[in-house]
Amino acid sequence: MKGTVYKSTGSWYLVKTPDGGQYQSRIKGIFKLDEDITSTNPIAVGDMVEIVPEEAEGSTAMITQIGERRNYIVRSSPHKRVHKHIVAANLDQAMLICTIKEPRTSLGFIDRFLVTAAAYHIPAILVFNKKDVLKEKDLLRFREVEELYTRIGYQVLLVSAAKEEGITTIQDLLHNKVTLMSGHSGVGKSSLINRLLPSLQLRTKEVSGWSGKGMHTTTFAEMFDLPDGGQLIDTPGIRELGIIDIPKTELSHYFLEMQAYITECQFNNCLHVNEPGCAVKEAVEEGEIHIERYVSYVAILESMEDEKY
Template structure:
């Protein structure tokens, strides 16, 4: 029978069949999907076929992974040259960021947006903890919001702590499967708790000695929302290494660059030192944000190296 993967722990999976019954399932043999060298061949959000081992039991065997509409990858944090599938069959991704306690860098946000562009998944950036922002953070929030909205990304400013700005987010989550991601400590689990009253997702304060959040979610998990739709809660990401990306492809995943690529003098322009580069000219003319160009160069330099923003 057909089922949907709600949770993965590496070797066992929680799946829900079309009748709404949950099963603990394991793979039958070894699966290889689309020639992806992955540390996890089955991901949360995958549609699969299962066989229930014994009538009345809650265990099952996964016999087939059905074709994916899409998936989002990252480079495996443990096995170089392998990919880790964060989630499959998602309608949109939502990155929770904070400008204080801890600070999410623009470089990290731009990396996340590049990943979403690579896999054709619409992205939304949500700035949380606005209740603790001072003038410096408020000014930065205004600038980042203007920049990302000009690139047609959704941008929201919220305070989960004060229940502020959440109504608009509830609206965009309805009837969709949404991947929720972000650094540890940005309030992701608190936000998920707010969406799922009674689920009590574990939360943990930011570690004071480092200013970085502590990991609270070990495995990606999907939840049904009370008013239709699903969310996929992911482990807090400290670093985001891009998987399967060539340097020559990077500019295609910056929307403001993509629309100008044909104007460069050379077809293989990397937009760094070449003459007649339309991208560099657009930066000079302030048609492309300089900070976005800096992110592009930093990501370009990091491709193939283990060094992340």
């Protein structure tokens, strides 16, 4: 029997079948020993699986096979830095919820997310929430960030879950697609999802006053069916996003605005830092590549050095 994984709690998986059936499912032991599975979680939300119900009238099942993934998005495991954790699989797009303030989402974090999405050929959308708390100087900063990313080719939105501004636009973007929604804790992701799916009433918490960082409200990744078609995958708030499975010489390929210059560099394996004849550095100096993006690139490259990728 075929089904789709809607929720993963580490040991049990909620699997839904095309006829509307729901099964609390476990992995057959062989998957835990499979040498080809190098992630800390062999099955992720969005995976297509084969299940065998354990009882004729029961609601539990055994997962016997994992379907081939069309794509997936990963992060370094929060527990084992050298291992990867699959966040979700078989995605049409990824939506990163950001904030200019309360808390501030750094461009470095945004760029890490965009690199990961690009590496797995997943279109990404940037949604800046909490428009209602922005003052004039904050709006000016948003416009700068918006110009930076739209110039590259990314779609950027400014919305307010609290005031229900921009919700219709998000609904249109989600229609009939499987979308991963991610972001730092405290950016209002759960509030946005509550606007999109009022029946859920996901728990929300205020940003921590002493740290300026959001409090976690989502513990496990979970997929929800949207009323007008499509699925939305909610993920736990991410504090850090380690890059994994990308060689250092390929990192620049996933900074979309660098792609046009890579082949013009003097050396094929140019890292665009200290090498002579580097077309990427020249493009930065001429303003063709934004300096903030280049700073992010170098910071990510150095972190990959630390992590020995």
